[in-house]
Amino acid sequence: MTTDFPRTTTHRLPPSHRFRWLALLPVTLAPVAVCAPSVTGVGMAPIHIPDPVSGGQTDGYVFYPSPLPVHGTTAIGPYNVAAIPDAPALPGAKPLVVISHGHGGSRLGHHDLAAYLASHGFIVATLNHPKDDFEDAGGAGHIEVLAGRPIQVKSTIATLLGDPRWKNLIDATRIGVAGFSAGGYTSLLIAGAKPRFSRFIGYCERHPDDAQTCGDAPKFKAEAAKSGHTLEQVFDDMQGELGRWGDTADPRVKAAFVMAPLSLIFDEHGFDNVHIPLFLYYGQYDHVLLPDENARYIRPTLKTLVAVKEVPKADHWVFLPPCSEALAKDIGPLCSDPPGVDRAKVHAQINADALAFFRKTLDVQGR
Secondary structure (H helix, E strand, C coil): CCCCCCCCCCCCCCHHHHCCCCCCCCCCCCCCCCCCCCCCEEEEEEEEEECCCCCCEEEEEEEEEECCCCCCCEEECCEEECCEECCCCCCCCEEEEEEECCCCECCCCCHHHHHHHHHCCCEEEEECCCCCECCCCCCCCCHHHHCHHHHHHHHHHHHHHHCCCCHHHEEEEEEEEEEECHHHHHHHHHHCCCCCCCHHHHHHHHCCCCHHHHCCHHHHHHHHHHCCCCHHHHHHHHHHCCCCCCCCCCCCEEEEEEECCCCCCCCCCCCCCCCCCEEEEEECCCCCCCHHHCHHHHHHHCCCEEEEEEECCCCHHHHCCCCCHHHHHHCHHHHCCCCCCCHHHHHHHHHHHHHHHHHHHCCCCCC
């Protein structure tokens, strides 16, 4: 059974349409690391990825180290991307990181992190999650999205490892994932976490005034009743379909960098099967996914945390890259931050932390 009651969150549609159901714990930000190996130029190329959920395909990009000089930026739509389309690639097998966007996001929604990791020796893949991206977010809350997102990440990995252009550039023993908001939820499932969808019910009973997360609850309940079901039965049906397209975990993935994840739908046993290192980030004043019900709530149950960082004063959208003028005009509220938050500085720190985390957990420095 499908439903549009639980919604995911991240960044492309207007807030009134996209702030539903799916994107942080405490520690202050450390200074950005200043010592790093040589930085290379960055190339990028489009990829086409089979989607086991729809039977069609989706699109993404591969970012990779290039011998060309360090470049400025390339304008792609509203994004200024620090990569050169179809630049030559440096030879040799490198670690792979796949980035999962949030609800309403896109394959370029975290281009700064992708380009930064690529400039420091990583292959980075991004993808659009069908029915949950900037072009069409109509699947939000349906099992095709809630269970399908990690399946699409797994397909991205399989596609690259089987592609003659990319397979020799990737070390299949060193793969990580990163994700924001719904993409953070996706990364946790890839790591082995198991959600409990019925927890949405309890959350909305505790927070009936949370229009962003629970605004569709009355409509959803009425639709369930019309079909002769209770909300509990609807969510139980969804729970039974979690493995509809296969296991949502991927043993090829060895580390997960998780930014502002939807996590209110994990119970005390939700992370029993997570055995890989995790890095958890969140904003102190996230109003989309309340920290006490999400990141702070799951922190005690995450036994493999390498680090947890809270971005002081920050809201949910701080994890999106600093916006171009065009993007700021299009999605202004998602491009602005509370007083005292410098998004560019925050991203410099996030990028440095992600690089250090993946170098350590994927054993890059020792190779």
